[in-house]
Amino acid sequence: MAELLALLPQRLAWHAALSAAALALGLAVALPLGFAAARRPGLRWIALAVTGLVQTIPSLALLALFYPLLLLISNLTKASLGFGFPALGFLPALLALSLYAMLPILRNTAAGLAGVDPAVTEAARGVGMTPGQSLLKVELPLAAPVILAGVRTAAVWTIGGATLATPVGQTSLGDYIFSGLQTEAWDMVLVGCAASAGLALVVDQLLGVVGRGLEQRRPVLWGGALAALGLGLAAAVAPLAAPALTPRPQAYVIGAKNFSEQYVLAELMAQRLEGRGARVERRINLGSAVAYRALAAGEIDAYVDYTGTLWANVLHRTDNPGRQMVLDTLKTELARRDGVVLAAPLGFENAYAFAMKRKRAQELGVKSLADLSAKAPNLVMGGDLEFFSRPEWAAVEKAYGFKFKSRRQFQPTFMYRALASGEADVISAFSSDGRIAADDLVVLADPKGALPPYDAVLLVSPRRAGDPDLQALAAALSDKLTVDAMRRANYAVDRDSGKQSPAAAARELAVAPR
Incomplete structure (x- = not known):
């Protein structure tokens, strides 16, 4: 818990x-659009229809869609004007949440x-007020409580939605939630949820005081509440201002996808760089496509990927x-296409593998994917959040002609839970x-x-190609990690009791026997 709370000031600040x-x-x-829409019914219908349509798009999807769009615009401006802008992190999250x-x-x-x-408006015109004066001095004060109610709703929605900014690379309280759900670290989830809910409640109550002050025409009340909001915001973001005022070396940005092994490997790399005196930022819980695009665009400096993923998704x-x-083709093609350096293989393989409970596989006589194909119409297939949209699934489905009774998607940790509970027959x-070993699963052969x-x-x-610290990191990790050592580190994070943080597992992995 102390380790979690140490990260709270920065995450809360962002x-x-x-x-x-x-x-x-x-x-x-x-607000200006609302002023105009109040007097023009046609504009009101269009504006409400468009903004209402935005609300029908799942917030996580909207956040994710902004990243490739901004990356495309950034690349176009870089090609035509000679400069681009960061498409990962704050900007896509800002635009999506504003909508x-x-x-x-x-x-x-x-x-x-x-x-x-x-x-009332007729009386205002009767005493000689212009439309603008009538709006500012009469209509707006009368409508202020209703408008403030909308602002309160928007504030609560925005604070809650900001937790979903993690997958597009923006640090937030969502870092606790996404990582905690993946590793079943419920204390981590609790910290993220409690901090986000607490922030939303405080803001909502202060905006409520502003509304009451406006309604009662008490400037001291609404002014004091606005001052409290301003001071609270300044205090919350103060941890971001301190580093900006102090000259510091540029940080290495280490990326990670959204599962335990990636957290451990990102921590292993970050700890080694920090051991050399470097400053490191972590961008975790990225999707596969987002992680690679961010690397190619220079928005993250290094991360671990897998040759099969790159082979299918990138090439x-x-x-x-x-x-x-x-491996050889990837090293050549990634450098040619995107300038990406395949610095070193780490020495182990983390392949997609179809797994079943041993007892269930024996009951059905399933030992390979060919055997599974004959039984598939009566079975439920479980996959992680991106597996069924990946080229690897399309290749396996075509090779073996799979026709499962149904397919279900899970967060990777819950995918194993589904297999254990019988909600999925194969994952x-x-x-x-x-x-795999702890749950006594059998991995099916791929003939x-x-x-x-x-x-x-x-x-x-x-x-960062040619960077000496990253070259030293690659040399230190090249072919140094065995699959057994990696399994132990992963299980230390994923096990039900006595689980470790990814940082602690990475420290043990660094000294584990190879």
């Missing part, structure tokens, strides 16, 4: 900064102004010419996962070689 910026941008767009904040603000602004008694290859040919496991090799490799971004 969460508060992101939420405040998104709410401010949403207000800047939605989500707009609907309640816009709807309440238009409804509040439209609800002002026409006799779009479906053949399997063998482990060494895959897309990972060969370096310690739970047709539909799945490519998945050697773990260290990738380095083009902007």
